[in-house]
Amino acid sequence: xxxxxxxxxxxxxxxxxxxxxxxxxxxxxxxxxxxxxxxxxxxxxxxxxxxxxxxxxxxxxxxxxxxxxxxxxxxxxxxxxxxxxxxxxxxxxxxxxxxxxxxxxxxxxxxxxxxxxxxxxxxxxxxxxxxxxxxxxxxxxxxxxxxxxx
Amino acid sequence: xxxxxxxxxxxxxxxxxxxxxxxxxxxxxxxxxxxxxxxxxxxxxxxxxxxxxxxxxxxxxxxxxxxxxxxxxxxxxxxxxxxxxxxxxxxxxxxxxxxxxxxxxxxxxxxxxxxxx
Numbered sequence: 001x002x003x004x005x006x007x008x009x010x011x012x013x014x015x016x017x018x019x020x021x022x023x024x025x026x027x028x029x030x031x032x033x034x035x036x037x038x039x040x041x042x043x044x045x046x047x048x049x050x051x052x053x054x055x056x057x058x059x060x061x062x063x064x065x066x067x068x069x070x071x072x073x074x075x076x077x078x079x080x081x082x083x084x085x086x087x088x089x090x091x092x093x094x095x096x097x098x099x100x101x102x103x104x105x106x107x108x109x110x111x112x113x114x115x116x117x118x119x120x121x122x123x124x125x126x127x128x129x130x131x132x133x134x135x136x137x138x139x140x141x142x143x144x145x146x147x148x149x150x
Numbered sequence: 151x152x153x154x155x156x157x158x159x160x161x162x163x164x165x166x167x168x169x170x171x172x173x174x175x176x177x178x179x180x181x182x183x184x185x186x187x188x189x190x191x192x193x194x195x196x197x198x199x200x201x202x203x204x205x206x207x208x209x210x211x212x213x214x215x216x217x218x219x220x221x222x223x224x225x226x227x228x229x230x231x232x233x234x235x236x237x238x239x240x241x242x243x244x245x246x247x248x249x250x251x252x253x254x255x256x257x258x259x260x261x262x263x264x265x266x267x
Binding site: 042046090097123 | 218
């Protein structure tokens with residue numbers, strides 16, 4: 001029994017010792033490369049929408065965002081985005097393609113539970129908190145600026 | 151040509167920093183996404199996101215922090231016009247397209263595809 005009498009901290013140390021070391025520098029550059037590339041692709045779409053569809057810069061940016069959401073969702077459905085994520089970590093999480101992935105992946109995972117509780121609810125398991133906190137912080141910032149004339 | 155390099159560098163840097171946070175703290179990816187949106191919102195309030203966008207283009211409009219930017223920008227513009235009502239009315243003004251597209255596209259993707267066995 002004496003092996004089981006470990007505190008949480010001791011247990012953590014044992015687990016950490018047995019895990020392969022994480023190469024944080026390599027992880028940083030992988031995330032940097034993939035994340036930067038995704039942003040670069042977004043910029044290319046934005047320029048294309050401005051050049052060929054005569055969108056304003058703002059609208060072309062929005063269209064580029066929507067295109068990236070589509071691609072992120074599609075690659076998630078095709079089971080490719082997770083592979084990218086294994087390599088890129090935050091590089092595929094932080095761009096808006098990662099947001100699309102965070103909606104589609106749990107919805108797919110719980111699809112068998114039905115359209116409402118399965119797909120409907122799980123679309124928002126991560127997107128929900130993101131939108132809630134985004135809207136609340138936007139409100140607070142707006143309120144402070146209204147009150148103090150910032 | 152410069153804007154492409156700047157978008158790559160700035161966007162990449164944001165992702166790299168988030169990777170460092172993931173590797174060195176107990177925060178989860180969901181924390182990162184929520185944190186980025188809040189940071190985007192605060193930077194917008196401080197008037198810093200517009201110059202960043204001017205400089206790096208998609209380098210700051212493709213990361214999720216952009217949701218914080220467009221949500222807050224909508225509130226700011228509407229509050230100037232409609233006061234208190236604008237604080238509520240403006241939230242989705244600019245963000246409408248991005249958020250609606252996310253929900254609609256994600257729904258159909260989840261509908262069309264099946265999870266891996």
